[in-house]
Structures are given as structure tokens and as C-alpha cells.
Amino acid sequence: MTERLTDEERAAVRERQAELRRAAGKRGAARKAEEARACAEKIAALPEPDRTLAERIDRIVRETAPELEPRTWYGMPAYARDGKVLCFFQPASKFKARYATFGFTDRAALDQGTLWPTSFALTAIGDAEERTLRELVARAVGR
Numbered sequence: 001m002t003e004r005l006t007d008e009e010r011a012a013v014r015e016r017q018a019e020l021r022r023a024a025g026k027r028g029a030a031r032k033a034e035e036a037r038a039c040a041e042k043i044a045a046l047p048e049p050d051r052t053l054a055e056r057i058d059r060i061v062r063e064t065a066p067e068l069e070p071r072t073w074y075g076m077p078a079y080a081r082d083g084k085v086l087c088f089f090q091p092a093s094k095f096k097a098r099y100a101t102f103g104f105t106d107r108a109a110l111d112q113g114t115l116w117p118t119s120f121a122l123t124a125i126g127d128a129e130e131r132t133l134r135e136l137v138a139r140a141v142g143r
Contacts, residue, residue, distance in 0.1 A: 006095075008094065008095045008096065009095075011075070012074040012075055012076075012094070013074070015072070015074055015075030016073070016074045016075070019038070019071075019072055019073070019074075019075075022034060022038070023035070032069055035069065035070065035071035035072070035080075036069070036070045036071070038071065038072045039058075039070035039071050039072050039077050039078070040070070042054075042072050042075065042076070042077055043055060043058060043077050046091050046093065047093050049092075049100075049123075049124075050091035050092055050093050050100055053089070053091075053100050053122055053124075053125060054077050054089050054091065054100075056125045056130070057077070057089045057102055057125075057133070058070065058077065058089075060130060060133050060134055060137060061079045061087065061137055063134075064134045064137040064138055064141075065079070065137050065138065065140075065141045065143075067081065067141070068080060068081055068086060068087075068141065069081070071085070073085045073088050075094070076088050076089060076090050076091065076094060077089045081107065081141070084105070084107050085105050085107070086104065086105060086107045086108050086140060086141070087102065087103065087104045087105070087108060087137065087140060088102075088103055088105075089101070089102055090102075090103060099121040099122060099123050100121070100122045100123070101119050101120065101121055101122065102119065102120050102122055102133065103118060103119035103120070104118045104119065104136070104140055105118075106118075108139075108140035108141075109139060109140055109141070109142045110136070110139060110140055120133075120136075
């Protein structure tokens, strides 16, 4: 039996299709500016506490790895290198989860032996969590 996508999953797929359509006609600086604007708008539109978490993540990523480019990915705030998403913030409200997630794609240099985490649950970001997130982002970009 084939499982069907949830309403939230279908919405994420539609958002990704819209992202691809918007990006198709733009190149270079115009495309990057549009992607950054879309990311900022997505963060601003989030309900609390997701908005506060996303704003902190955005600041952490931009300060730690300014070479990463903000964009959206399946309707979520994300950060890319060379056009490929490296990390993303999944709001709890996106899939009606009890916590938000900060995740990394396989482009992130997080490898540790044969087993390593690629996503982290977030309910709040204090000083200790911020230090950990900064270390993860730095490692993910190869520092």
C-alpha cells in the first residue's frame, strides 16, 4: 500500500515548485537578492516561538558562515553554498511537530567516523545552544 503525503507535505512540495519557478528567470545577484528576500519574509511570517528561533538561527549562520546564501527550501529558511542547500531551519509549525529542527544536508562536512547526527531538535536557544550551533555551522562549512 502506498502512503499518501500529508497536507503539510503537499504544501511543502508546492512551495518548492514555486521556489524553482521564481528562480528560473533570474541569474546572479538578482537571484541571490530574491532568495535572501524570500528567506527573510518566510522568517518574519513564522508564528512564535518559531520566529524567534529562526531569527537566532539566521543570525548565527550569517555571522558564522557569511559565505552561505540565505534562501528558502521547501518553504523553510535555508542557507546554501554554490547554489546547494547546506543547512536549514524546519519550524515546528511546518509539520505540526512539538519542536523545531535545525538540519544539515549531505553537503555539510559533519562526518565523524561512520555515524554522526545531521539534525537537531530545538525548543529554545540559550548561550550553550548558540555555542553548539556556531560550532556545527563552522564545521559544516569546513572550518
